[in-house]
Amino acid sequence: MHAAWGHRTVCGQVWAGLGPFPGKPGNPWAKLGVMDGLQDRKIILGVTGGIAAYKSPDLVRKLAAAGAEVQVVLSAGATQFVGVAALQAVSGKRVRQDLWDPDAEAAMGHIELARWADMILVAPATAHFIANLAGGQAPDLLTTLCVATRAPMVLVPAMNQAMWANSATQANRERLQQRGVRLLGPAFGEQACGDVGPGRMLEPAEIVAELDQQSSAPQQDLAGVRVLITAGPTREPIDPVRYITNRSSGKMGYALAAAAAARGARVTLVSGPVACTCPSGAQCIDVETAEEMYRAVMGEARDADIFIGCAAVADYRPAQAAPQKMKRKDASMSLELVRSPDVLASVAQLSPRPYTVGFAAETQALERNAGSKLKAKGLDLIAANLVGPKMGFDTEDNALLVLWPGGSKRLQRAAKSTLATQLMDLIVGRFKRVPRPIDMTGSD
Numbered sequence: 001m002h003a004a005w006g007h008r009t010v011c012g013q014v015w016a017g018l019g020p021f022p023g024k025p026g027n028p029w030a031k032l033g034v035m036d037g038l039q040d041r042k043i044i045l046g047v048t049g050g051i052a053a054y055k056s057p058d059l060v061r062k063l064a065a066a067g068a069e070v071q072v073v074l075s076a077g078a079t080q081f082v083g084v085a086a087l088q089a090v091s092g093k094r095v096r097q098d099l100w101d102p103d104a105e106a107a108m109g110h111i112e113l114a115r116w117a118d119m120i121l122v123a124p125a126t127a128h129f130i131a132n133l134a135g136g137q138a139p140d141l142l143t144t145l146c147v148a149t150r151a152p153m154v155l156v157p158a159m160n161q162a163m164w165a166n167s168a169t170q171a172n173r174e175r176l177q178q179r180g181v182r183l184l185g186p187a188f189g190e191q192a193c194g195d196v197g198p199g200r201m202l203e204p205a206e207i208v209a210e211l212d213q214q215s216s217a218p219q220q221d222l223a224g225v226r227v228l229i230t231a232g233p234t235r236e237p238i239d240p241v242r243y244i245t246n247r248s249s250g251k252m253g254y255a256l257a258a259a260a261a262a263r264g265a266r267v268t269l270v271s272g273p274v275a276c277t278c279p280s281g282a283q284c285i286d287v288e289t290a291e292e293m294y295r296a297v298m299g300e301a302r303d304a305d306i307f308i309g310c311a312a313v314a315d316y317r318p319a320q321a322a323p324q325k326m327k328r329k330d331a332s333m334s335l336e337l338v339r340s341p342d343v344l345a346s347v348a349q350l351s352p353r354p355y356t357v358g359f360a361a362e363t364q365a366l367e368r369n370a371g372s373k374l375k376a377k378g379l380d381l382i383a384a385n386l387v388g389p390k391m392g393f394d395t396e397d398n399a400l401l402v403l404w405p406g407g408s409k410r411l412q413r414a415a416k417s418t419l420a421t422q423l424m425d426l427i428v429g430r431f432k433r434v435p436r437p438i439d440m441t442g443s444d
């Protein structure tokens with residue numbers, strides 16, 4: 001077991017961090033007390049050649065209404081789907097398309113334009129554009145701006161579901177996220193080609209709301225609050241080379257740790273073996289087995305204000321791990337398994353105890369099974385999700401049903417980073433409302 005202070009997150013979606021920006025009068029949303037994260041932001045909106053490009057004028061209008069100054073840059077393919085005149089009218093700026101346009105370059109050269117931007121937003125972002133960007137290719141004006149800028153980049157992918165699932169596209173997505181490029185969506189649903197699956201562009205209103213939320217300084221409503229989180233799978237050894245484990249990637253637990261740290265919490269993340277990097281501001285403790293996770297958590301739990309059990313802890317482990325590699329002998333063999341400690345239930349039984357949140361991964365009867373776990377383990381709140389092929393485990397997005405004594409809320413399918421923020425909102429709201437029991441056993 002070792003502890004490490006992390007620097008950045010590579011699991012889930014990475015937000016490059018736009019930092020706070022002061023709101024100014026003039027934004028109609030700001031007057032209502034909402035949407036001032038985009039006030040006076042200079043945004044290059046790149047539009048590439050997908051059918052969703054027809055929504056671009058609406059997106060420009062909504063960005064402008066939120067206070068942003070928008071410069072539209074079209075790829076060659078985009079002009080097949082959206083008119084230059086419409087974009088020019090709504091943005092109030094000449095639309096840029098060509099790296100070799102001498103008039104436009106004389107007004108503001110591409111390097112100047114790349115420096116001008118506070119953010120480059122590409123919506124829709126096609127598989128071709130994503131591949132170019134991942135490969136550092138700059139064959140046109142938009143890709144050149146992306147290579148030349150130091151501004152944060154946000155891509156809103158839109159493509160056929162098979163193109164999105166293609167392993168080359170997924171590898172490109174992963175490379176970009178590891179470089180700090182933020183992705184919004186894609187959403188799941190019916191596509192222009194008739195397919196159903198992930199690949200739809202988020203709606204303009206959703207894009208603007210998401211950007212606004214991320215551009216605003218995160219509320220420090222967990223300042224000083226100690227949050228303990230478990231994540232990932234555990235590995236239960238059979239012999240020195242074999243073990244029992246499960247499909248958990250740790251992405252949700254790491255996204256929750258990042259979301260809590262961004263709100264000012266003092267986060268300790270106890271994690272099984274995963275391919276994620278410790279989130280910035282969190283203290284990470286690496287463990288392998290359920291027993292190690294139990295000991296690490298019980299060592300920290302009394303000092304925690306909130307505990308979130310997000311790990312997929314192995315319920316059973318081999319009664320005895322063979323000291324040497326087991327040899328193939330008989331036609332069949334049996335393993336004797338014994339129960340592992342239930343980390344979550346053990347934390348819930350502490351007195352006093354932290355505000356205790358569990359997860360339930362179910363293949364059926366989600367609400368009933370999660371409701372039973374909430375009661376049986378005596379939790380304050382439980383987040384339940386369906387798991388199965390391409391659902392829940394080792395995926396980029398998820399949907400949650402959140403239950404607490406006397407209430408529930410459905411969180412619609414979204415990126416795990418978005419869900420983590422929404423779940424933290426619920427946890428923070430309830431944590432503040434539910435009074436903590438007073439320790440009657442301790443000395444003064």
Ligand code: CTP
Nearest residue numbers: 309310311313315341342343344358359360361
């Ligand atoms: N959990 C835990 N320790 C265990 C098993 C589960 O801390 N040994 C926690 C998980 O982190 C999760 C919650 O319990 O927050 C639910 O886990 P799950 O495996 O879905 O529930 P179980 O109680 O193990 O029930 P079952 O496997 O029968 O569905």
